[in-house]
Amino acid sequence: MPNDIQILTNAEIADRLSTLAQLLSMEKANPYKIRAYRRAANTIRGLGESVDELVRSGEDITAYPGIGEAISGAIREIVLTGTLASLEKLRSNASPELLSISAYPRLDPKRVLRIFKKLEISSAEALHQALESGVIEQKFGSRMAQHVRQGLVQTNAILLYHAHDLVLSIEAYLLKRAGAKRAEAVGDYRRRVEVIEELSFVVETDDFAKLTSQMERYGGRTSIIESTRESAGFVLLSGPLLIINLSVGKDWGLSLIRHTGSKAHLKKLAAVSGNLTSLETKGSFDTEQSFYDSFGLGFIEPELREGLDEVHQARRGTLPVLMTRKDIQGDLHMHTEASDGSNSIEQMAATAQGEGYEYIGISDHSQSLKIAGGVSEEKLWSQIRKIDQLNEHLEGIRILKSAEVDILADGTLDYSDELLRELDYTVCSIHSRFAFGKEQQTERILRAMDNRCFTILGHATGRLLLKRPGYEIDMERIAVHAKQTGCFFEINSSPDRLDLSAENARVAAALGILTAISTDAHSIHEFGTIRYGIEQARRAGLERTSVLNCQPLETLTKLFKR
Numbered sequence: 007m008p009n010d011i012q013i014l015t016n017a018e019i020a021d022r023l024s025t026l027a028q029l030l031s032m033e034k035a036n037p038y039k040i041r042a043y044r045r046a047a048n049t050i051r052g053l054g055e056s057v058d059e060l061v062r063s064g065e066d067i068t069a070y071p072g073i074g075e076a077i078s079g080a081i082r083e084i085v086l087t088g089t090l091a092s093l094e095k096l097r098s099n100a101s102p103e104l105l106s107i108s109a110y111p112r113l114d115p116k117r118v119l120r121i122f123k124k125l126e127i128s129s130a131e132a133l134h135q136a137l138e139s140g141v142i143e144q145k146f147g148s149r150m151a152q153h154v155r156q157g158l159v160q161t162n163a164i165l166l167y168h169a170h171d172l173v174l175s176i177e178a179y180l181l182k183r184a185g186a187k188r189a190e191a192v193g194d195y196r197r198r199v200e201v202i203e204e205l206s207f208v209v210e211t212d213d214f215a216k217l218t219s220q221m222e223r224y225g226g227r228t229s230i231i232e233s234t235r236e237s238a239g240f241v242l243l244s245g246p247l248l249i250i251n252l253s254v255g256k257d258w259g260l261s262l263i264r265h266t267g268s269k270a271h272l273k274k275l276a277a278v279s280g281n282l283t284s285l286e287t288k289g290s291f292d293t294e295q296s297f298y299d300s301f302g303l304g305f306i307e308p309e310l311r312e313g314l315d316e317v318h319q320a321r322r323g324t325l326p327v328l329m330t331r332k333d334i335q336g337d338l339h340m341h342t343e344a345s346d347g348s349n350s351i352e353q354m355a356a357t358a359q360g361e362g363y364e365y366i367g368i369s370d371h372s373q374s375l376k377i378a379g380g381v382s383e384e385k386l387w388s389q390i391r392k393i394d395q396l397n398e399h400l401e402g403i404r405i406l407k408s409a410e411v412d413i414l415a416d417g418t419l420d421y422s423d424e425l426l427r428e429l430d431y432t433v434c435s436i437h438s439r440f441a442f443g444k445e446q447q448t449e450r451i452l453r454a455m456d457n458r459c460f461t462i463l464g465h466a467t468g469r470l471l472l473k474r475p476g477y478e479i480d481m482e483r484i485a486v487h488a489k490q491t492g493c494f495f496e497i498n499s500s501p502d503r504l505d506l507s508a509e510n511a512r513v514a515a516a517l518g519i520l521t522a523i524s525t526d527a528h529s530i531h532e533f534g535t536i537r538y539g540i541e542q543a544r545r546a547g548l549e550r551t552s553v554l555n556c557q558p559l560e561t562l563t564k565l566f567k568r
């Protein structure tokens with residue numbers, strides 16, 4: 007009898023590649039090679055098809071992004087032998103300390119070995135203890151503690167932009183492999199919450215039990231944690247929980263509503279419609295629209311279903327008309343090769359034109375930000391002259407002269423006023439002294455806003471989602487001051503930032519302050535990230551009129567005058 011082969015899950019295969027990358031990083035190996043392994047590991051973690059099965063059935067896996075011949079060979083070896091000769095060789099040469107770290111592929115071994123040495127410890131367990139007792143934070147700072155925590159602790163949360171691909175993969179699997187007739191992602195994902203801990207779907211199927219058992223084979227193997235006749239929960243190896251809810255076809259719209267809104271939203275909705283669960287199976291709500299119509303409510307966009315005032319607005323017919331991608335007229339924050347970007351002004355302008363934009367603003371880093379190639383005063387003067395020349399010849403797009411100006415520790419700006427006055431507007435940001443307390447950080451921003459050359463506050467809190475919480479600021483005070491001085495905010499669309507948060511963007515909008523939705527693009531390939539900023543703007547209830555770069559150039563120029 008043949009051995010009952012225990013197939014490797016996609017996560018197990020990905021972990022081996024990640025560990026290989028981790029150990030290679032200690033060997034001074036080619037950084038491109040290390041990055042290639044990491045990228046392949048990410049691809050595999052996000053796939054619905056079992057890579058083990060694909061390999062065993064002789065399929066060509068180089069069709070997947072980031073998997074070339076060499077890596078495909080490595081994956082084949084992992085599947086067929088359970089390991090990788092090159093990985094085993096690195097392991098056999100590794101010190102016991104390094105071996106202990108290698109069980110946690112997200113840890114940076116160089117940083118951890120430094121901790122080991124200083125604390126005179128040598129194992130991941132001791133590292134864990136040092137983390138819990140606060141020693142790491144005390145001696146190495148909060149960023150190091152954060153790194154260690156993320157490396158050691160199994161986290162369920164993923165960022166929204168990582169969920170986008172995962173959702174497509176699960177949806178395709180539900181429809182093609184698991185017998186779903188319809189499948190739609192709901193819950194936090196549909197509301198575009200920026201960090202996702204639980205992915206949930208509504209499905210329609212004739213055989214829910216079969217669908218559930220098929221899902222256990224998703225990604226090679228996915229463990230089921232609970233199942234009833236109408237819902238099933240799984241732990242996805244790529245991080246979050248997965249909840250599948252069965253809908254009776256006739257009440258599809260009602261199912262979407264029940265599983266999309268936050269708890270607070272559903273409570274407010276039930277106050278209008280009566281108990282939502284008891285409405286199901288009567289077959290009256292095939293679409294969401296039919297539900298809203300029958301209770302005299304306007305259609306509530308999913309991003310608004312948070313339980314704030316949207317149900318009330320839906321009753322009174324005062325829901326905001328949320329802005330969309332087609333309202334965007336330009337992009338006001340981007341970098342070129344003059345600082346830390348990878349493309350020229352001309353290339354950025356040509357790409358923006360392809361996006362259908364009327365204008366872009368070039369905002370390279372200012373002189374103090376040396377690590378990001380901050381531009382000297384002299385160089386900015388010549389960039390200004392260059393843009394003037396370009397604008398003389400360009401048709402259909404206008405390049406605005408700007409800079410991402412550092413707000414220095416004392417609240418002054420990083421260029422002379424004489425130079426700043428030559429710019430069409432500025433994006434002013436904090437890139438240093440994150441450790442200031444709330445009061446001091448707030449004062450710093452208020453002082454900066456007092457400068458008449460201050461236009462837009464860039465990424466207001468400096469947060470990096472799941473990495474660092476951002477410095478503390480008094481958003482209310484800053485918004486009031488921005489209103490008085492004529493300054494604006496930015497929703498930085500970088501999917502790791504999304505800063506302003508939707509909550510802070512609401513604070514600005516409530517005072518009638520316009521917010522820019524900016525990509526902070528560092529290359530021509532990042533214009534598409536505007537999508538993520540738009541998602542958060544919609545969560546904040548922003549209409550076209552509240553968004554700075556939904557305004558035509560003429561209006562913008564007036565708005566920028568203080």
Ligand SMILES: [Zn+2]
Pocket residue numbers: 410435437464465
């Ligand atoms: Zn910045």
Ligand SMILES: [Zn+2]
Pocket residue numbers: 339340341410526
């Ligand atoms: Zn920037």
